[in-house]
Amino acid sequence: MSSVVLTCGYSYHTQRFHDHYSTGLPCYLFRLQTEGRCEADIAGRRVSLEAGDLLMLPPGTVYGLHVGEQNAADGSIASGDYYLLTVSEWLDDWWARAGKPLIARIDPDEKLLGLWRLMIAEKRRQTDDGGGTGSPELIDYLLRTLCLYLERAVTETAAPSAPPPFAVLRLKRFIEENATGRFKIDDAARHAGLSVSRAVHLFKEHVGRTMMDYATEVRLSAALERMKYTSFSLHQIAENCGFGEYSYFHKVFKQRYGTPPGVFRKRFRENESGTNLL
Known part of the structure; x- marks a missing residue:
């Protein structure tokens, strides 16, 4: 029905x-x-x-x-x-x-x-x-x-621990929706109605990482999906996911996952299940 x-x-x-x-x-x-x-x-x-x-x-x-x-x-x-x-x-x-x-x-x-x-x-x-x-x-x-x-x-x-202020939730959502574009901390702070310094402090206090670290996680997650399920080149993925230059994407990806993006993609394509890659 x-x-x-x-x-x-x-x-x-x-x-x-x-x-x-x-x-x-x-x-x-x-x-x-x-x-x-x-x-x-x-x-x-x-x-x-x-x-x-x-x-x-x-x-x-x-x-x-x-x-x-x-x-x-x-x-x-x-x-x-x-x-x-x-x-x-x-x-x-x-x-x-x-x-x-x-x-x-x-x-x-x-x-x-x-x-x-x-x-x-x-x-x-x-x-x-x-x-x-x-x-x-x-x-x-x-x-x-x-x-x-x-x-x-x-x-x-309504989490058991003290919930973060609404402003922090607004910051998180703004980052999640804009990290793969031209994301700026100033824009996130403005969206939450905070000064940049206040936004930076609140986010680190309640999320446990910086806004840029969180944005990087969002970008890496988006990049992984594109590497697995699209035919975009790695250079295109780097640009479309907010990393800009491929060299920076390569560096961040390897630091996070311990393997270069090209090697990861090759392994994924050789393993149809896509499991146990990282």
């Missing part, structure tokens, strides 16, 4: 707003606060929600939303959120696989918000007047991807 997205969208409230499910939600509710603040009643407990607070509520949860009861000092009301209500057999299985917190604090990065916007756009296509063109299959896969991405975001910020 494909997933059925009942409704999804983005809402921004500047006036008082209340929503109640006193007999319990009839479906799954996902709600991510992105701006301002509000309050929610969840299973008999009232909680304050600020940017980064995620609700993941299963069917049957008694739920209420209250916007405007916690006004700013000047009396203004502001609350923005992405929301999604859905039913899905896959979601039932996903929910049952491991316990999910009803509320969690995550980093609402652009990739996550981009997934949510894609879901909103595809749902709008499906419901447009005149016969929507939205694809139920695509909506099903977008929902699964969004749920798995949310689960990872929750796991990252």
